[in-house]
Amino acid sequence: MSFRIRPATPNDFDAIYEMAKLTGGGFTNLPADKATLVQKLSKSEVAFDKEADEQGNDCYIFVLEDPAAGIIRGTCQVFGQVGVTQAFYSYHLSTLTQWSPELGKTFRNQMLTLTTDLEGSSEVGGLFLHPGLRAGGWGMLLARSRYLFIKAHRQRFGDRLLAELRGVMDEAGNSPFWDALAGRFFDMTFPEADGFNAVNGTQFIADLMPKTPIYVSLLPESAKAVMGQPHPSGRAALRMLQEEGLVFDRYVDIFDGGPTVTAPTDQIRTIRESTEETVTEIGEGGKVKMLLAAGRLRDFRCVRAEVKRIGRRKIGITRESAELLGIDEGAQVMAVAR
Incomplete structure (x- = not known):
């Protein structure tokens, strides 16, 4: 599945x-x-x-x-x-602190403000x-x-x-x-x-x-x-x-x-940790577990994938992942570790 x-x-x-x-x-x-x-x-x-x-x-x-x-x-x-x-x-939720010199006490009241x-x-x-x-x-x-x-x-x-x-x-x-x-x-x-x-x-x-x-x-x-x-x-x-x-x-x-x-x-x-990668190989994938996203707006797709690191900003993925994302070799994807 x-x-x-x-x-x-x-x-x-x-x-x-x-x-x-x-x-x-x-x-x-x-x-x-x-x-x-x-x-x-x-x-x-x-x-x-x-x-x-x-x-x-x-x-x-x-x-x-x-x-x-x-x-x-x-x-x-x-x-x-x-x-x-x-x-x-x-x-x-805020706190209002009030002091009474006569009583010698401090009162802290929590308040809910719309x-x-x-x-x-x-x-x-x-x-x-x-x-x-x-x-x-x-x-x-x-x-x-x-x-x-x-x-x-x-x-x-x-x-x-x-x-x-x-x-x-x-x-x-x-x-x-x-x-x-x-x-x-x-x-x-x-x-x-x-x-x-x-x-x-x-x-x-x-x-x-x-x-x-x-x-x-x-x-x-x-x-x-x-x-x-x-x-x-x-x-x-x-x-x-x-x-x-x-x-x-x-x-x-x-x-x-x-x-x-x-x-x-x-x-x-x-958002902070995700990087843009190029899919340079579609085949068996690898052992690195990642989330991959590709496409803009109506074409946006996101999957879990087993990724092979090939080089700087270059990865390999399985045929199944490529089909789910709707991409071919050379496509740009956004990737982040799972």
């Missing part, structure tokens, strides 16, 4: 929709809503066809495909710029791998292919990259953080609000959410315990993000309290 990453097309709708239904909710970038997914795929088509190499309100959707078997088992997304058509809201600090950043998200494929390291291919795409199209992305992770929910799909905070200002359950946000955007947050800071000490323990924590199913994704250099800078999701991690784009490990 040989998988590759390629841009999604409208023909992938059925497979992506089936995966969206498996997420269990809270996946804003991959809602199980047919109309929204059709719209997202259409927007992705426009992004891949855009001629101008400049940052914009683009959404690029990719799939993990076994072309020989004709199956799709994963998907991921990259966003050129957040906060373009609608504000991009986050809570920022911000749009991260507007203008690029975003990676929407990553989902079919449960039956989670033991083979294919999630790593999905995740890191996005950084190779960003490097290959660097002018289309900003100087800061972020990722939002789904927060903690109970078995019924309810969020303790939402119930304790935002849910008090909206006549909606968390699943209702999250679904509405996925389809309609965040303007209703601007309309109804209080703008004053929230003292964390006023929240119940159930909310404080999950604030800044990823959903259990997202812990592996958080580790992969951290390995790339993204860090939790005290920004949390306004809906479920999940962590938002950020990093300077050019400091992402895969």
